[in-house]
Amino acid sequence: MADKEQGKEQKTKSKECCGYPLSIFFIVVNEFCERFSYYGMRTVLVLYFRYFLRWDDDLATTIYHTFVALCYLTPILGAIIADSWLGKFKTIVYLSIVYTIGQAVMAVSAIHDITDENHDGTPDNMTLHVALSMVGLLLIAFGTGGIKPCVAAFGGDQFEDHQEKQRSTFFSIFYLSINAGSLLSTVITPILRAQECGINSQQKCYPLAFGVPAALMAVALLVFILGSSMYVKAAPKGNIMLEVCKCIGFAIKNRFKHRSSSYPKREHWMDWAEEKYDKLLIAQVKMVVKVLFLYIPLPMFWALFDQQGSRWTLQATTMNGNFGFFTVQPDQMQTVNPILILAMVPVVDNLIYPLIKKCGLNFTPLKKMTAGMFLAALAFVAAALVQIQIDQTLPSFPSASEAQVKLLNLENSTLSISLNGQSEEIPAFQSYGYTTLNTDKMELSFGNQSQSYDLLKGDRQTLLLTATRVEAWSEDSNTKPEQGSNDIRFVNGYGSELNVKSGSKNIGNVGRFKFSNYTQFPEGTTTFIISGLAAGELCQYSINLGFGSSYTLFIPSTFKFGNECASTIKQIEDIKPNTIHMAWQIPQYFLMTCGEVVFSVTGLEFSYSQAPKNMKSVLQAGWLLTTAMGNIIVLIVAEVGQLPEQWAEYVLFASLLLCVCIIFSGMAHYYTYIDPSEIEEQFSEYDPDDKNRKQLEMNTDAVHASDNEKTNPNEIKQTKI
Template identity: 25%
Template sequence: MAEVAEMYTQDGTVDMKGNPAVKKGTGNWRACPYILANECCERLAYYGMSTNLVNYMKTRLGQGNSVAANNVTNWSGTCYITPLLGAFLADAYLGRYWTIASFMTIYIFGLALLTMTSSVKGLVPSSCDDGNGACRPTEPQTAAVFVALYLIALGTGGIKPCVSSFGADQFDENDEGERRSKTSFFNWFYFSINIGALVASSVMVYVQTHVGWGWGFGIPAVVMAVAVASFLFGTPLYRHQRPGGSPLTRIAQVLAASSRKWSVVVPADMSQLHERLDKESGIEGSRKLEHTDQFRCLDKAAVVTSGDRTAASPWRLCTVTQVEELKSVARLLPIWACGIVFATAGGQMSTMFVLQGNTLDPRMGSNFSIPSASLAIFDTLSIVVLVPVYDRLVVPAVRSRTGRPRGFTQLQRMGIGLVVSVFSMLAAGVLEVFRLRAIARHGLYGARDTVPISIFWQVPQYFIFGAAEIFTLVGQLEFFYDQAPDAMRSLCSALSLTTHALGDYLSSLLVTIVMRITTRHGELGWIPDNLNRGRLDYFFWLLAVLSLINFLVYLLIASWYKYKKTADFPDPKGEQEHSSD
């Protein structure tokens, strides 16, 4: 029997036909190259068409600065809302493989249509003059662009929350060697993302600026086709986790049961609460969770009454683990909310940073000019350079002082990133002050006047924010994965992604409010179409202040948070410390 057990995975994964997965023929590193290549190509396609999108809105759709910036942030925000749909379908019904495969088809259609809007006669505005950028698209032409963009947004919804988890499914949690490999997989997965982003923010932006939008969007479409082919080619090798049922149903059951028993008194002895007696939690793919004292009102759902003994129903009586699932999600929400302002600041790299760079001197030598959107490459380079520094130097140094395997706790790591992001906004504001002084000194108030300041002075603000991402974004991904209930990890991963969406929406709201207030009495406002007559520095100061306030609120929330504990296994990484440690 032991030999038979060694042949198959012990974490419940199955092969494509639904049979127990054979270790030697499926999963592990043999399946990962196809998943990593898929992620690298998908991210290259996504960033390749989105990094310079604000300039496409201006030149081809004839939109002003604030309108173009809002359209981009609204679309980008939607790309981070749709993962909630994809994660729910994957966890509850389709499984991760079929969710990814289905939504990639929608993605391809969106990219193909976007390519057509920039290259097919009738979809390209006939009034476009590439010499001066004057375009007057018709309503159907504009509508076609937005249909394409929102098809892409829907397509990303099934990919973003599932690919990393699907890759992790290829490693058996109950096999010590494969469990170690799973940690290495996440490192390579993050590396793949940044390789795709690096190529997109350099090569693709150059193609769009100097060759044309048809090629600039066509290449990402072809690359996405390669991503689909790579993913499907590895199909025989994949291991699959069966969908475990709707997590929203389990949450609703706890809320319904606790509401019905609102007048019931929770016993002082927590062992009297309802829980399965065997080792299993009763929830597919989930370990048992220990009882916690926070949100005690939800414990009423696990109190056994006389009615429950005669007619037990999950809508009247829930297990402690099921109650603790909801508690875990509830504890995550305040931490999640603190990521919204951070995402708002990060959204400026594809909007206000690009618009600021459009006014600076783009020359690099005598024969080459760098597009302003390409400066985003320094955010990616910051991550590529500083991740090894953090992993090899910072973590060991901090570990020697704290004794924790990760060095910083997850909450401390995210908090450091929130502080660092403030300095990125300050750097952008300081550059804007010097830019405005140069404008006044040389009288460069025309909309097309180039300020004699090198665009490379924007590098610090990009590089600093990249450092902030290493702490906050990577820490956030790890935190939401570790602290989410086992059977709700896809949904909680998608939840963490929504901070980007709400951050983009908040950015649009801030721009709208700022322009409405600052354009009263006939004033141009802080962010006019001609930035040489605006006060973009005030907008960066506003973001710096909001980021600082957000960090102070985060400190209060982090001091209240308690790390999740499972009943079956104490934390193998030894990181279940209280957040105040």
């Protein structure tokens, strides 16, 4: 029945244009939109966890890498569904629907207004947002992972045997669409996230940052379905991965069954499967197992590589993203990787490798992979050095047993005070502090008067002083402003109430000797309009803001409305802006990208060259599994390590990868390269009635990644898994 269906489906040939099936246009557009959707959502994901759901860095990193791990575990399930039951076309359609729903749920989960009953920009029912987010991510992981092994192979199915050249070109275009979708989404979605939106209150626009990828996924699904009548749809014929797993399982079971018997020893443990499976299949499984054994150390590389989207993005939030002509958002730094990959692949292929060859060095594939691991470790050393520099610029906030106090002089003359017995002078309209005190009491003296004040331990406080007393005090910000924003507040030392606003943000009325609340503003020039009680009393004041700073803008008693009003306003720095530039992340991205080029690209080429023709899918599944396991390693280290300093965690990961690098180099030294075709020729004669052999031949055509073997190395190098 399956054979009949296949014959019927194969007769429905796609229309051609310039020798290419017209159907591949729909597949390429589908892949571009899907990759835009996936990478766009993933780019802003860790910041969504950190700043919308209000998780700490460790939990945000943990959930992020759990999601990525699931995305690389589900391809195995998708391949089994496609090859065993539904076929590639139906699998792509059904799982794309699941995928689209997941993206839509993520967009809805980020709408803060649905639970913001107080209209203050803070979701009231965070449980609902978390629940929707987790449901959305599970659907996305199942959808993107499930279709991952199907789309490229389905595109290859559209070509006939005599169109090998066109098929090769298709894969180049296909992988180019992957990188184009990834690059564009990594640039665009951070811009969308940085916008402010909302019905009742203005917040970072995560609904838009998730909504656009959701719309692109819907477009991807629609485009793919529109080409349905043109596709060549091969019927499912059985999954070679299941066959391999059964063969391995039988060999292990049979070996333990006869471990204490008088059976003669066999040369290889897989030979214990000879009672049920033919020798060709066993020989092919041996080749696959040999490569899979080399995969064991590889997850450690991916544990470092995938932190570009988590730890490195969080690191960028504490840096200065002003590049002069443009401003880079923290999550946009991830674009450095795809840009460098497109630049580095031809350089490495056409310059570095030939140069090494001319020097007479035998730079084998496994040696290249070892070098890639070493470069990734160096990238994390570079990240640790950058983190040390960042930590030195961060303010020192009070511990749980300390209090920090800043004193602001409201008088137009120098104020002499005694703070806990220590005499200080504060110039007119200036501040003194922050002073760290290891007590919850503060003794403050003004001339002959002395007063005791209660302090809040673990907090920063600012006190407004006149010549005789403390007029007011406030709790200050105890953390760096989030996402590179700047906290601004006003203090009114003027004789009457003032109103302050900036654009659509109304800071509100500020009474005499009162503080306004902190309001967040982005990097750049911000202009405030200060108005008084009388008509025509207006003052325009501008401040140039960096990233992550906090300022108190003090309006003194000498303030007068008019052209010179702005010059009298005092700018008091509570928290310094970020001073380490994001450009310092480029070396670590460069090292990591170089490591990816010589590790990932070479690993794919090596795996394909060392595997039998009909078992490329098995190694593809194994390769994706190493990525999933790498993300699981991040979870373990993030939860178990609990290192107090982020730079120490970077060093830990670098050290672990160096140890794995040494182990892998030892494994590579003893590895013997093989030619699978020569080994398969030794088993070329077989019984034509052998059921296992027939099943093997049937499975050969069903391998979901088998068409990839027809691409050349340069095509594989462009892919972003």
